Amino acid sequence: TQLLEQSPQFLSIQEGENLTVYCNSSSVFSSLQWYRQEPGEGPVLLVTVVTGGEVKKLKRLTFQFGDARKDSSLHITAAQPGDTGLYLCAGGRYGGSQGNLIFGKGTKLSVKP
Amino acid sequence: NAGVTQTPKFQVLKTGQSMTLQCAQDMNHEYMSWYRQDPGMGLRLIHYSVGAGITDQGEVPNGYNVSRSTTEDFPLRLLSAAPSQTSVYFCASRLDRVAGTGELFFGEGSRLTVL
Secondary structure, three states: OOEEEOOOEEEEEEOOOOEEEEEOOOOOEEEEEEEEEEOOOOOOEEEEOOOOOOEEEOOOOEEEOEEEEEEEEEEEOOOOHOEEEEEHHHOOOOOOOOOOEEEEOOOOEEEEO | OOEEEEOOEEEEEOOOOOOEEEEOOOOOOEEEEEEEEEOEEEEEEEEEEEOOOOOEOOOOOOOOEEEEOOOOOOEEEOOOOHHHHHHHEEEEOOOOOOOOOOEEOOOOOOOEEEE
């Protein structure tokens, strides 16, 4: 059972466009992280959100954690070719297996010059 | 800073062969884990460890063994390789045992092909 659903799975846009990636679940998470992975490399953490309704900004990237801590979104303003990569959301769980993150399947973003 | 180091980066095996993927971290992290990444499947947890001498199974443990004799090292053993184990394997570590707000640090990956 996939606990974290990411959409869209693929996204191809032109430089300068805006986009939003979604990460949804029916489960409540203690925290939500977003990672970016470039070809041939491991994922790298972009941000962690822990409070329902929290919004964090990282330059042109805006991350939001849903009020109920079940979903999150990543919005990129004026996308650039350097934003190309696989974006993964990952949730921290309560209760058993607290050490393990649940990963979504990812959104593959391609930004064309 | 070395961070998380995985070896080898590429490996080709024949069905039935065994091998070990090495993972080492120099950050004194308690938590270490192995994931496999397949197209359309995302990252799936194979095994994890919350400290030396402590290991446990993740989502897809069958066909793999791990051990954690030191804080630094967390090798992944394939006992008898099968084509279904063709994948990219990532080792990841984190300072804390609990997945709170701590960052998961990933290695560069090991691409395994089983013929």
